[in-house]
Amino acid sequence: MTPTRRDFIKFVVAGSIAAGCPIDLSLLASPPDAEPQVDGEHYEICHKLRDGQIFAHPAISKRYDVVIVGGGISGLTAAYLLRTTDFLLLEKEEHWGGNAYREEFQGQGFATGSAYDFAGSDSAKLAEEIGLKQLPVNSPDPTIVNGKWVGDTWRSGLDELPYPQSVRDAFKKFRAQMLKLIAAGNLEQFDNDPLTKYLQDYPPELTQWWDTYGPSNWGAKAKDTSVYVALIDFAEIAGEKADDSRVTLPGGNGAITQKLTEVLLAKLGERMLAGATIVAVEPQKDSVNVTYARGGQLETVAAKAVIMATPKMIASRIVSGLSDDQIDAMQSIRYAPYPVINLIFDKPIYRRAYDTWCPGNSFTDFIVADWTVRNQPGYKPKYNILTFYTPLDEKDRKKLLTIEGCQKIAANVLQDFKKLLPEFNVDPIEIHMYRRGHPMFMATPGNYTKTIPAARKPLDRVYFANADSEGPESLAMGGVLAARKGADWVTKRLAGSSAVRAASAVGLNV
Ligand SMILES: Cc1cc2nc3c(=O)[nH]c(=O)nc-3n(C[C@H](O)[C@H](O)[C@H](O)COP(=O)(O)OP(=O)(O)OC[C@H]3O[C@@H](n4cnc5c(N)ncnc54)[C@H](O)[C@@H]3O)c2cc1C
Numbered sequence: 001m002t003p004t005r006r007d008f009i010k011f012v013v014a015g016s017i018a019a020g021c022p023i024d025l026s027l028l029a030s031p032p033d034a035e036p037q038v039d040g041e042h043y044e045i046c047h048k049l050r051d052g053q054i055f056a057h058p059a060i061s062k063r064y065d066v067v068i069v070g071g072g073i074s075g076l077t078a079a080y081l082l083r084t085t086d087f088l089l090l091e092k093e094e095h096w097g098g099n100a101y102r103e104e105f106q107g108q109g110f111a112t113g114s115a116y117d118f119a120g121s122d123s124a125k126l127a128e129e130i131g132l133k134q135l136p137v138n139s140p141d142p143t144i145v146n147g148k149w150v151g152d153t154w155r156s157g158l159d160e161l162p163y164p165q166s167v168r169d170a171f172k173k174f175r176a177q178m179l180k181l182i183a184a185g186n187l188e189q190f191d192n193d194p195l196t197k198y199l200q201d202y203p204p205e206l207t208q209w210w211d212t213y214g215p216s217n218w219g220a221k222a223k224d225t226s227v228y229v230a231l232i233d234f235a236e237i238a239g240e241k242a243d244d245s246r247v248t249l250p251g252g253n254g255a256i257t258q259k260l261t262e263v264l265l266a267k268l269g270e271r272m273l274a275g276a277t278i279v280a281v282e283p284q285k286d287s288v289n290v291t292y293a294r295g296g297q298l299e300t301v302a303a304k305a306v307i308m309a310t311p312k313m314i315a316s317r318i319v320s321g322l323s324d325d326q327i328d329a330m331q332s333i334r335y336a337p338y339p340v341i342n343l344i345f346d347k348p349i350y351r352r353a354y355d356t357w358c359p360g361n362s363f364t365d366f367i368v369a370d371w372t373v374r375n376q377p378g379y380k381p382k383y384n385i386l387t388f389y390t391p392l393d394e395k396d397r398k399k400l401l402t403i404e405g406c407q408k409i410a411a412n413v414l415q416d417f418k419k420l421l422p423e424f425n426v427d428p429i430e431i432h433m434y435r436r437g438h439p440m441f442m443a444t445p446g447n448y449t450k451t452i453p454a455a456r457k458p459l460d461r462v463y464f465a466n467a468d469s470e471g472p473e474s475l476a477m478g479g480v481l482a483a484r485k486g487a488d489w490v491t492k493r494l495a496g497s498s499a500v501r502a503a504s505a506v507g508l509n510v
Contacts, residue, residue, distance in 0.1 A: 009427060013406050014103075015112070015339075015434040016093065057280065057291050060302045064088045066490050067290045067303040069278045069318075072098020073114075073253065074465045074479035074486075075309030076260045077126060081487035083268060085494070088301060090292055092277040096261040099439045100476050102254025103342075105430065110342050110369040110385045111252030112434035114476050115355075119245045121477035122484060127256045130263050134247035134255075135372035139354040141237060141365075143209075144420050153357065154238035163205055170202045171209075175238050182235050190227035191449040191472070198227060208359045215391035216364035218443035218473040219336030229443040229472040246354075250370045252387075253476040281306055281319040281462060288461050305493045307486045309465040309479075311335065312455045313438060319462055329454035333447060333468055335438035337397035339406070341388040341413050342369070343428040349384045350424070358420060362412035363388040383429075388413050391440070400435040409433070441468040448472035456482075463489050 064086050068078045071091030075098075079089040095101065100114035117123050117134055127134050140152035146162040153161075154175060161168050177198070181190070195214070199207050199222055210222040210230070218229055236245070249255040264272060273294060280291040284302075291300045308315045316322065316330035341363070350356075354371040358364065368374070369385040390409060392399065399405040410431050418425045441447070448471040456469040465486040470478030 010430045011407060011410060012430065012432045013403065013435060014432070015436050057282075057289070058298055058300050060289065060300050062088075062301045063287070064301060064303045065494055066305045066307065067288070067301060068307045068309055069281065069290070070098065070309035070314075070466065071096040071272070071274065072309060072466070072479060073100045073123065073257050073260070073476050074098075074467060074483045075307070076257055076264065077480045077483035078307045078309055078465055078486050078490075079264055079268070079272070080126075080130075080260055081484060082490060083264070085490070087271055088303070089264075089272045090276040090278055090290070091272075091274050094275050096272075096274065097254055097257035099436065099474075100253035100257045100479075101434070102251030102258050103432065103434070104251075105342075105344050105383060105385060105432070108370060108381060108383055108385055109250035109255065110432075111254055111367070111387050112340055112342070112432075113338075113436065113439060114253035115367055115387065116246040116248040117253055117256070117476055119247050121475075121480075123253065123256060123475075123477040123480040124247060126480050127259070130256075130259050132249070132255060132259050134249055136244070137246035137248060137354045137372060138244050139371065140242055140244065141355050141357055142353045143357040143359065145359055147421065149352065149356075149421065151353070152242070154234075155242060167203050167205050170206060174199075174202055174206055178231060178234050179238065179240070182231050182239075187228050187231050188449055190231060191229075192446050193227040194445050195222040195225040195227050195230050205359075209357075212357055212359040212364045214443075215336065216389045219334075219338065219391055219440040220442040220444060221393075224334075224442060224444050226443050226445045226447060226472065228448060232472060248372055250373060256476065278310075278318055281308065281315075283319075283321050283460055283462060304461065305490045306462045307465050307483075307490060308462060309483065309486070311438065311441065311466055312464065312468050315464055315466075319459065322459060326454060326457060326459075329451050332451055333455060334394065334442040334444055336440045336442055337392040337394065337400060337437050338439050339390050339392070339400060339409060339433055339435040341390055341410050342432040342434075343386050343388065343414065343417065344430040344432070345384040345386070345426060346382070346429045347384065347426070349426055350386060351384070358416075361416040361420070362409070363390045363416065365389050366417070386417075388417070397437055400437060406433055406435055440474045441471075443471065443473045458489065461493065463493075 066085055066087045068075045068089045101112045102109050103112050142149055142151045143153040148162040150157040150160045158172050207222050214220050214225045276292045276294040278292045282289045287302045288306045289300055289302050312330035312333050316327050351368055355365055355367045366386050366388045369387055370381055373379055410433050452471050456464045463486045465482040467474050467479035469482040
């Protein structure tokens with residue numbers, strides 16, 4: 001068989017399917033040949049935990065005022081805010097950033113996950129404080145469907161959608177219904193309702209649109225989506241006034257974590273340990289013991305306070321002393337498996353809009369990596385890098401375990417993209433995939449108003465940060481806000497106030 005050019009496209013896979021350990025035993029129980037063949041896993045310790053190995057915790061080697069677990073945007077922010085405190089920051093991966101992680105191809109940055117931020121948000125303010133100038137997106141979202149590109153989908157685009165007139169009318173009616181609910185206010189009352197309740201009288205094209213938009217933004221299709229989160233987002237994308245508050249840089253929110261990491265490493269590098277997987281957090285009478293595995297060795301340190309900036313599914317398995325109710329709440333938060341694929345072209349392919357929606361394909365949407373810098377004086381990009389969002393159903397998480405499974409997902413993305421419009425029928429020079437097994441908590445009905453408040457309650461000397469302490473959807477700004485609250489709480493805790501007094505002092509509903 002003659003090899004086609006496609007056979008020679010370089011395919012690079014990075015990232016972890018395990019968000020931490022001990023996790024998802026069903027994944028670890030898969031046969032050895034189904035185990036990951038790619039970089040970025042730290043399974044040895046997880047296997048030992050799976051096999052019921054009891055770790056003899058070593059004696060305490062060091063003491064800190066605060067230990068921060070997890071080096072995503074939340075943990076990094078907590079470390080930055082507590083930079084004058086005696087802290088230790090621990091991260092299981094070899095790099096910092098978690099879901100907000102930037103990579104580069106020949107000097108051009110692209111996002112491997114988290115893409116845009118919002119002007120004026122806690123994360124945008126932090127970015128500015130550390131010297132980063134995020135730029136406005138200023139581009140309403142188009143949709144490509146049935147071979148047609150439709151600009152500003154939910155405003156001017158409603159008359160152009162390539163559907164029968166009855167379906168276009170249904171889109172308009174649905175928009176009017178949603179905007180009426182939004183105008184009436186008190187949106188939290190809709191948090192318990194699944195979005196399907198409001199879609200049932202509409203044609204399937206509407207559900208298909210939400211089954212594209214929802215998984216990309218909050219990990220859930222319409223049947224698993226809280227109406228509250230849908231309404232909040234809809235106000236932005238479909239409100240009468242097109243008011244795009246999104247800001248970003250090449251690399252997305254990974255540009256923020258990269259800068260935070262640089263700022264911290266410059267002076268406080270000895271307080272940051274990458275490649276350190278935390279296996280136990282055990283509250284004692286006057287301190288908390290934190291045990292981690294690094295380079296095959298276990299180490300235990302003690303802290304006066306701990307910030308858990310890992311997802312709750314991890315925290316619930318690592319922190320001892322939690323009530324059954326809190327464990328239940330933490331473990332009932334669901335997380336979507338979510339690989340992201342970057343196609344790198346050596347010629348211009350697409351620069352018509354920042355974020356383009358593509359219902360009915362193996363990916364939900366794609367963004368132009370250098371959108372906000374494309375018109376800057378002197379900017380001459382050599383490559384056109386497009387970032388494709390490919391959230392999966394929870395049942396398909398195992399597809400990420402093998403290189404073949406990853407390749408299949410990437411091949412489908414490329415094939416579907418090439419078929420969208422005639423000018424897309426071009427091969428990229430490289431395909432990069434960043435796979436993550438549990439990165440995005442799903443905005444399911446009741447998650448925001450019931451589950452999150454129960455899951456994030458501080459436990460004496462342990463504070464629970466991470467974006468999944470905030471909501472309603474998983475956002476970098478939520479991670480930063482949770483870190484800010486955590487840093488305030490720790491500061492007060494170290495000053496001697498009780499957990500409850502400290503929490504109420506920073507306005508937390510605990
Ligand atoms: C594909 C994708 C696209 C997104 N797009 C956007 C967007 O456009 N805008 C936006 O605002 N948000 C977006 N988000 C959401 C946003 O990225 C997250 O809300 C945010 O990055 C979460 O940060 P965090 O620090 O709270 O958690 P994480 O990023 O999950 O960080 C937790 C860290 O803890 C580490 N960890 C886990 N277990 C252990 C352990 N046992 N020991 C030590 N370390 C451990 C992990 O490795 C990780 O680095 C997106 C998310 C995804 C996945």
